[in-house]
Amino acid sequence: MIHAGAALAVPRRADTEGRRVLTVLLNAGIRFHKSCCGGPGYRPRTMREVRGRLAYARASGEPVARAPIRPELPRPARRSPRRDRAPHGG
Numbered sequence: 001m002i003h004a005g006a007a008l009a010v011p012r013r014a015d016t017e018g019r020r021v022l023t024v025l026l027n028a029g030i031r032f033h034k035s036c037c038g039g040p041g042y043r044p045r046t047m048r049e050v051r052g053r054l055a056y057a058r059a060s061g062e063p064v065a066r067a068p069i070r071p072e073l074p075r076p077a078r079r080s081p082r083r084d085r086a087p088h089g090g
Contacts, residue, residue, distance in 0.1 A: 005032035042071040
């Protein structure tokens with residue numbers, strides 16, 4: 001058994017995606033303890049959100065247990081448009 005915290009809201013039995021998300025979060029070491037302001041803070045609700053945050057963790061080196069609970073991911077640095085130059089011919 002895992003002590004997930006008092007603020008855990010278990011998805012309904014029919015919500016298979018919600019249960020998969022919860023499984024990933026619990027296995028990553030994320031818990032649902034109440035904070036001074038109420039609930040546990042941001043937690044992703046869809047696998048798309050989880051995958052994006054895990055990809056960010058791999059790319060940035062941020063710990064896997066911290067990236068999924070970020071409310072927003074930093075925007076990637078914008079790359080300047082590449083200017084293709086035509087070859088000089090004569």
